[in-house]
Amino acid sequence: MTYEEALTYLEGCSSFGIKPGLERIEALLDVLGHPEKAYKTIHVTGTNGKGSVTSFIDTVLVTSGIRTGRYTSPHLVSYTERFCVNNRHITEDAFGAVIGKVAQAVETVLAQGVESPTQFEILTAAAFLFFKEQEVEYAVIEVGLGGLLDSTNVIVPEVAVITNVTVDHQQYCGTTVEEIATHKAGIIKKGVPTVTAAQGGALDVIEAKAKEMKSPLYVFNRDFTIESRSVSRQGQMITWQDKKGEKSLLFTGLAGIHQSVNLACATMVIRILMKTEKRISDETMREGLARTKWPGRFEISSVEGRTIIFDGAHNANGAEAFSMTYRELFKETPKRIVMAILADKDIGAIVGGLVGPHDEVYTVPAPTPRSSDPEELARKMPCHARAFTSVSDGLEAAMEQSHEGDIIVVAGSLYILGEASEWLAHRQKH
Incomplete structure (x- = not known):
């Protein structure tokens, strides 16, 4: 497929709308040989801040010399923004080629009696396949909507992140913060560490799920926090601290107190990864966080x-x-x-x-x-x-x-x- 043909194909798939559930994506990935198992992943959900946290983690991994994929949505100008390897967007030619391969897999699953995959499921499968073809070592994966029934929720990550939980997408995830938190907590996997900045009733739901899944849980303002913060129009400097007393002085060009919380969550994720991933150092963490850009967020x-x-x-x-x-x-x-x-x-x-x-x-x-x-x-x-x-x-x-x-x-x-x-x-x- 050319890029233009891929866009036409995806536009045709948009008529299938949003259909929560994992049956279609699992069938697609089965036909494609489960590319999502070819590399390590970090899974990110939350009502706000998903993209920023994804970008923070991705940039630190790349800065540490690790070949890294990043999957985010929506895009601002081009679909190519959604698939990145080492902070570079997929080319239009490569995008057309990988969508073409997934389109062939769609024909196979339709012949098996599976209902038509949605546009987002096709994009998710294409991202997983592209990252395998690019031989990434890690991929940072942002959910599309919710978590529990989102098409990205077929991975078993190294760390799961739930940035925060407020009321949004009620038609798919429930009308209360607790119901929505149940969907977000769906990305928590057995024994996999989880990092969150959720509060109140949402945190209660996440804590219960983490306990059920024996997932070590790291909560903002309990297990790690922002000890100090100074701001300017160029960005902000924060002092990050965990409950053991370990500190890091960090800078980000992203503005707002909410971005300082996102920075703190990403730092906790990086600290967890550093236990087994020796290529990440304090220096590459600080440099990666400072270099992170995320368009359209103040x-x-x-x-x-x-x-x-x-x-x-x-x-x-x-x-x-x-x-x-x-x-x-x-x-x-x-x-x-x-x-x-x-x-x-x-x-x-x-x-x-x-x-x-x-x-x-x-x-x-x-x-x-x-x-x-x-x-x-x-x-x-x-x-x-x-x-x-x-x-x-x-x-x-x-x-x-x-x-x-x-x-x-x-x-x-x-x-x-x-x-x-x-x-x-x-x-x-x-």
């Missing part, structure tokens, strides 16, 4: 004298994290926000976290059928708001109405950050 750049901030902030917890980070760095400075929110999200909570009474909002559609209508969204704002037909149009209007020194934010959905990134690159170039 990502600060500038164009024509304006400060530009990209942040997915696609649920209530993400919007709250954005609000805390913004106030920490920019106080109560009014901002212009180009915003889309998916219709199945808690729109009120997201707006409450992102928008202040003195802000100016430019509502736009996200490139998905799940997008809320920009006109309707504009009417829900606590400040002046106008609807636009595209992300680029909203950004152009924000630029025209702003001055040097002003702040423009793009937030509310990861789906709009791809177009926003392309717009920014074009504007900076010219």
Whole structure:
């Protein structure tokens, strides 16, 4: 398959929607010869912070000289962002080739009477196969949704990570934090260490599952913590400490107190891996964490004298994290926000976290059928708001109405950050 043929094929598979369950992915991997067993894995779930923690761990492993794969979703611009080896995206040609191989395996499982795999299951199988072909030693795997019935949950990792648990994806994972935590805790495997920053009722569920599976559990603010933290617009420095008193002074360019917690969780994972993986040292850990980048998570750049901030902030917890980070760095400075929110999200909570009474909002559609209508969204704002037909149009209007020194934010959905990134690159170039 060419890259374009692969995209057409995947688009056709999207009509099968989201179907939790492991039967289809297991059948696919059986036909492909179980590529997921060819290397060691780290499995990451949670409501927010999955991508950041995945990227932290991946970059440390690569910095330590270990050939490492990384599987994440969604992508911002191209599907090739989802499969990385040694921090490099898969090429379009290689992506087309591996999707073509999985498509052949799909034909085989359909002939066996298995129902059609979903788009995400095909991508997951393709990632596992690509990593085997690339002879990676480790792969850091981010779940797509939940954990228990997610198609990635066929691996037995070296460490499982549950970043946090808040209410999101209720139609698939349950309506309470405890029900959702049951899905996240589904990645806990027998005897495999688990690291988490979950709290309250969610932590109770995770602790019970870890006890049942005899999984050593490392809990943020109990087994490891952040002893001190200092911040600037360039990033933040934290002092990480475990309950034995071991300390590490660490820097990350990722902003926000939530990213310091993600950094702490990733550090705990790395510390566990260091017990058996001698190539990881304190030096490669510190360097890898400092080098980690993760697009679209309070990502600060500038164009024509304006400060530009990209942040997915696609649920209530993400919007709250954005609000805390913004106030920490920019106080109560009014901002212009180009915003889309998916219709199945808690729109009120997201707006409450992102928008202040003195802000100016430019509502736009996200490139998905799940997008809320920009006109309707504009009417829900606590400040002046106008609807636009595209992300680029909203950004152009924000630029025209702003001055040097002003702040423009793009937030509310990861789906709009791809177009926003392309717009920014074009504007900076010219």
